Amino acid sequence: MFRKNYIISFLTIALFLLGAAAVFAQNAPLRGRVELTKADGSKAPAAKMLVEIYRIDVKGVLPSAKTDDKGGFSFVSIPSGGQYVLVVSGPGIAPVMQGGIKAGMADVLIPVSEGDGSRYTEEQVRQAVADSGSGSSEEDKKKREEELKRRAEIEAKNKKIQEADAIAQKSLEEGAKLFAAKSYDAAIAKFTEGITAVPDYVGSTPVLLNYKGVSLKDRGFGYYVEGAKDKTIQKDKWELAKKDWNEAIDSFTRGLEIIKTAPPAADANDQKNRDANKGFLLSNAAEVHRLMVQSGIDVSRTKEAVAIYDEYLPLEVDPAKKLKSQIAYGDILREGQDFDNAVIQYRKALELEADNPDALAGLGLTLFNVGVSNNNKEQMQEGLNILERFTTVAPDTHRLKASVKDAIDYLKTEQKLTPQKTTGKGTTTPKKKN
Numbered sequence: 001m002f003r004k005n006y007i008i009s010f011l012t013i014a015l016f017l018l019g020a021a022a023v024f025a026q027n028a029p030l031r032g033r034v035e036l037t038k039a040d041g042s043k044a045p046a047a048k049m050l051v052e053i054y055r056i057d058v059k060g061v062l063p064s065a066k067t068d069d070k071g072g073f074s075f076v077s078i079p080s081g082g083q084y085v086l087v088v089s090g091p092g093i094a095p096v097m098q099g100g101i102k103a104g105m106a107d108v109l110i111p112v113s114e115g116d117g118s119r120y121t122e123e124q125v126r127q128a129v130a131d132s133g134s135g136s137s138e139e140d141k142k143k144r145e146e147e148l149k150r151r152a153e154i155e156a157k158n159k160k161i162q163e164a165d166a167i168a169q170k171s172l173e174e175g176a177k178l179f180a181a182k183s184y185d186a187a188i189a190k191f192t193e194g195i196t197a198v199p200d201y202v203g204s205t206p207v208l209l210n211y212k213g214v215s216l217k218d219r220g221f222g223y224y225v226e227g228a229k230d231k232t233i234q235k236d237k238w239e240l241a242k243k244d245w246n247e248a249i250d251s252f253t254r255g256l257e258i259i260k261t262a263p264p265a266a267d268a269n270d271q272k273n274r275d276a277n278k279g280f281l282l283s284n285a286a287e288v289h290r291l292m293v294q295s296g297i298d299v300s301r302t303k304e305a306v307a308i309y310d311e312y313l314p315l316e317v318d319p320a321k322k323l324k325s326q327i328a329y330g331d332i333l334r335e336g337q338d339f340d341n342a343v344i345q346y347r348k349a350l351e352l353e354a355d356n357p358d359a360l361a362g363l364g365l366t367l368f369n370v371g372v373s374n375n376n377k378e379q380m381q382e383g384l385n386i387l388e389r390f391t392t393v394a395p396d397t398h399r400l401k402a403s404v405k406d407a408i409d410y411l412k413t414e415q416k417l418t419p420q421k422t423t424g425k426g427t428t429t430p431k432k433k434n
Contacts, residue, residue, distance in 0.1 A: 026079060026080050026081075027077040027078060027079055027080060027103065028077070028078065028080050028103035028104035029074060029075060029076055029077060029078070029103070029104070029106075030053070030074065030075040030078050030084075030101070030102075030103055030104070030105055030108070031072070031073070031074040031075075031105070031106050031107065031108070032072070032073055032074075032086075032105070032106075032107060032108025032109060032110060033045070033067070033070065033071045033072045033073065033107075033108075033109060033110070034046040034049050034051070034067050034071045034073065034088050034110045034111075034112055035071055035109060035110070035111050035112070036071075036093060036111075036112050036113070036114070037111060037112070037113050038114060039114055044071075045067070045069065045070045045071030045072075046067055046071045046088070046090070046093065046112055047067055047068065047069045047070070047071060048066060048067060048090060048091075049066065049067045049071075049073075049088055049089065049090035049093065049112070050064055050066060050088065050089050050090050050119070051064060051065045051066065051067060051073045051086060051087070051088050051110075052064045052086070052087045052088075052089075053065075053075060053078065053084055053085070053086055053087075053101070054084065054085045054087065054122065054125055054126070055079075055082050055083065055084055056083050056084065056085055056099075056126070056129050057082055057083040058082070059126075061122065062075065062078055063075075078103045079103060080102075080103040080104065081103070082102070082103065083101075083102065084099075084101035084102065084103075085097055085098065085099045085101060085125060085129060086098045086101050086108065086110060087120055087125055088110050088112055089117070089118065089119040089120065090117065091117045092114060092115070092117055093112045093113065093114060093115050093117065094112065094113050094114070094115025094116065094118070094149065094152075095115070095118055095119055095120050095148075095149075095152050096110060096111070096112050097120060097125060097128060097145075097148065098110050099129070116153060116156055117156065118152035118153055118155060118156035119152065119155075119156075120148060120151075120152055121155070124148055124151055124152070128147075128148050164197040164198050165197075165198060165201075165204070167193065167194060167197035167198070168194040168195075168197050168198040168201075168204050168205075168208065169194075169204070170194075171190050171191060171193045171194025171195075171197070171208065172191070172194055172204070172207065172208055172211070174190050175187045175190035175191045175194065175208075175211055175212075175215075176211065178190060179211060179214070179215050182218075184215050184216075184218060184219035184222075185219070187211075187215045188212055188215045188216060188219070191208050191209075191211050191212035191215065192212060194208045195208045195209060195212065200258055201258075202258055202259055202262035202263075202274065203270075203273075205255070205258055206255035206256075206258050206259055206274075206277045206278075206281060207255075207277060209251045209252065209254055209255035209258075209281070210251075210252065210255055210277065210280050210281050210284060212248075212251045213247075213248040213249075213251035213252045213255070213281075213284055213285070213288070214248070214284055216244045216245070216247050216248035216251065217244070217245065217248045217284065217287065217288050217291070219244050220240070220241040220242075220243075220244030220245045220248065220288075220291075221241070221291065223237045223238070223240040223241040223244065224237070224238060224241040224291075224295060224297065227241065238297055241295075241297055242292070242297045242298050245288050245291060245292050245297065245298065246292075246298065246301075248284075248285075248288045249285055249288050249289065249301065249304070252281045252282075252284055252285035252288070253285065253304070255277070255281045256278065256281050256282070256285075259274050259277060259278050259281075262274070279315055282308060282311055282312035282315065283312060283316070283321070285308045285312070286305075286308050286309055286312045286325055286328070289301065289304070289305035289308060289309075289328070289332060290324075290325070290328035290331070290332070293305070293328070293331050293332045293335050294328065294331055299332075299335045299336070302332055302333070302335065302336030302338075303336075305329075305332045305336075306329075306332070306333070306336075306338075309325065309328075309329040309332070312325065313325060313326065313329065319352065322352065323349060323352045323353055323356065323359075326345055326348050326349040326352060326359075327345075327346070327349045327356070327358045327359050327362060329345045330342045330343075330345035330346040330349060330359070330362045330363070330366075331362055333345060334362060334365075334366050339366050339369065339370045342362070342366050343363060343366055343367065343370075346359050346362045346363035346366065347363065349362075350363065355389070355393045357390055357393055357394035357395070357398055358400075360386055360387070360389055360390040360393070360394070361387070361390050361394070361398070361400040361403075361404055363383075363386050364383050364384075364385075364386035364387035364389075364390055364404065364407070365383070365387070365400070365403060365404065365407060366383075367379045367380070367382050367383030367386065368380060368383035368384070368387065368407045368411065371383055372410075377415070377417075380411055380415055380417060381417055381420070383407070383411070384407075384408060384411040384412075384417050384419050384420075385419055385420045385421075387404050387407055387408050387411075388408065388419035390404055391404065391405075391408070
């Protein structure tokens with residue numbers, strides 16, 4: 001029995017080997033080299049390039065090869081009688097397709113030129129072969145080559161976009177976690193990585209810029225608090241706060257610019273996302289301008305702040321945020337010496353909350369300064385009335401308590417003015433007619 005099985009196995013192996021010999025007898029090698037023509041006209045072996053072989057008389061793809069250091073490539077065995085196309089691609093070259101290839105050819109030369117490193121797909125190769133049957137003129141060939149190149153460039157561009165989007169998405173996710181953990185240095189670095197990968201895409205870059213700006217805002221606020229607590233390090237810490245807050249504003253401004261200059265939204269949902277991102281950027285930019293002015297860290301960007309507040313305030317629907325921003329806008333205008341418009345903004349704040357101490361102080365001090373400068377008794381009187389009302393509603397710890405007291409004392413003693421009772425919204429109670 002053993003010997004019988006042995007003989008059967010032996011015969012099976014022998015028949016297999018005979019069949020293999022028949023197959024190999026119908027195959028032949030294919031060899032060649034790829035030569036690169038550089039921009040300056042010089043030629044060099046194209047090493048480490050991908051060489052793909054497609055059979056075009058029947059559908060089939062054989063294993064690919066790579067060129068060696070001398071640009072050479074070889075296929076040990078391909079079926080004889082077939083018709084083939086060789087396609088070469090690789091880093092730094094333009095893809096090339098060469099037809100008229102048969103088994104047994106020993107010195108195929110494929111010239112390539114410098115390019116974007118793109119690669120033809122099998123579909124593109126077979127389409128080009130199919131198209132070649134409808135025309136054989138040099139013009140037709142040139143058109144097909146140009147179309148193939150165009151498609152390859154589009155695919156290469158799309159691939160780069162997909163890779164960049166993946167980096168941006170990962171940066172956003174990881175950066176958000178770091179921000180939540182208050183690891184601001186690492187979060188800022190991560191958001192910057194995403195922005196670098198996708199510097200101007202309206203769908204993601206403004207989001208990354210907003211996150212980066214908020215991270216800078218919060219880190220800067222930390223520096224500000226440290227400086228406020230310790231006078232020995234105040235100068236250095238406040239310089240760091242100033243730097244972070246200015247970079248935050250630049251980040252928000254860039255995000256807004258990308259949204260405003262982007263092509264029209266593709267649909268209603270896309271527009272909704274853009275509007276939401278615009279709102280976040282405006283709100284956060286307004287907040288940083290407020291911090292810089294009210295802290296006294298930097299009052300040099302008044303003109304930019306005005307543009308932000310003019311755009312932001314009409315969009316804000318939250319009453320508390322609107323009031324806070326309205327007062328901040330008045331403060332910014334006052335610091336920028338635009339007293340007339342500062343008065344307008346403070347009055348708008350008092351329309352939202354008649355006895356708000358910050359708005360009363362801002363309006364009263366502005367009217368006081370303008371009245372004294374212009375020797376305008378009417379403005380000084382109204383300023384005194386409003387400042388007097390401030391003293392009845394403001395806590396003793398209010399940051400402007402001392403400034404208000406000095407202004408009131410001056411108006412009473414030097415200008416001989418007496419406070420008049422006022423109603424809400426920063427107005428003086430009308431005198432009764434006799």
